[in-house]
Amino acid sequence: MTDSLSEAEQRSREIFARQAVMATLGASIVHFEPGRVRVAMPHDNAFTQQDGFLHAGIIATIVDTALGCAAGSVMPAGSGVLSIEFKINMLRPARADRYLAEGRVLKAGRRVTVCQGELRENDAEGRILASMQASMIRVESP
Numbered sequence: 171m172t173d174s175l176s177e178a179e180q181r182s183r184e185i186f187a188r189q190a191v192m193a194t195l196g197a198s199i200v201h202f203e204p205g206r207v208r209v210a211m212p213h214d215n216a217f218t219q220q221d222g223f224l225h226a227g228i229i230a231t232i233v234d235t236a237l238g239c240a241a242g243s244v245m246p247a248g249s250g251v252l253s254i255e256f257k258i259n260m261l262r263p264a265r266a267d268r269y270l271a272e273g274r275v276l277k278a279g280r281r282v283t284v285c286q287g288e289l290r291e292n293d294a295e296g297r298i299l300a301s302m303q304a305s306m307i308r309v310e311s312p
Contacts (some may be wrong), residue, residue, distance in 0.1 A: 177247065178204055182239050185250060189235065197232060199239065205275040207239035208294070212268050224264035224299075229289055233258065233302045236273035237285040241306040244278045250311045251283065256304035264299040266291035281308055 179202045186192060186199055192209075195217065201208035209232060217228045234253055241251045272294070273287040283306045290296040 178243050181247065182207065182243050185242060186235070186239060191231060192235060195228065195232065197235070200270070201272075202239075202243070204243045205240055205278070207236050207243060207273050209236040209239065209271045209273075210268060211271075213266060218265075221263070222265060224269065226258075226260060229260065229264060229300050230256070230258050230302070232269065232271045233273070233287050233289050233300060234304065236271035237287050237302065237304045238273070238306060240273035240275050240287070241278070241283040241285050244275055244283065245308055248311055250309050251306040252309055254282070254305050254307045256302055258300055258302040260300050262297065262299055264289065264291070266296065266299075268292050269299070270294060270296065276303075282306070283308070 195211045197209050197211040200210045219225045238251050270290045270293055273285050276286050277284045286303045288298045289300040290298055
């Protein structure tokens with residue numbers, strides 16, 4: 171691992187840790203590389219809708235975070251990202267023991283970065299439950 175990679179990972183993990191919602195969800199970064207981040211979370215009935223499936227808002231939250239981490243991982247030091255647009259497709263009802271959200275950078279621009287990702291059941295080999303594409307804008311970190 172190069173110094174710049176470890177600095178990018180350190181920044182991403184610090185930003186992730188400041189997101190109180192990720193702690194609430196029990197989520198954690200389980201894979202990091204520049205332009206690709208995986209975030210896992212366990213199933214919790216507190217985050218389900220009326221039929222016992224993972225709530226769409228929670229799905230959007232966890233995948234958006236993976237996409238944001240992926241986008242942030244290719245930004246220069248002192249930068250962060252904010253979502254400015256996303257489209258999500260719920261492909262099947264989400265009910266699993268564990269969920270894995272992956273975010274990948276499709277095109278990194280100086281100002282706007284386009285990402286794609288999905289939510290899978292259990293692990294990287296699990297069925298895709300939702301797919302998302304998003305645009306992230308670069309901002310100066312506070």
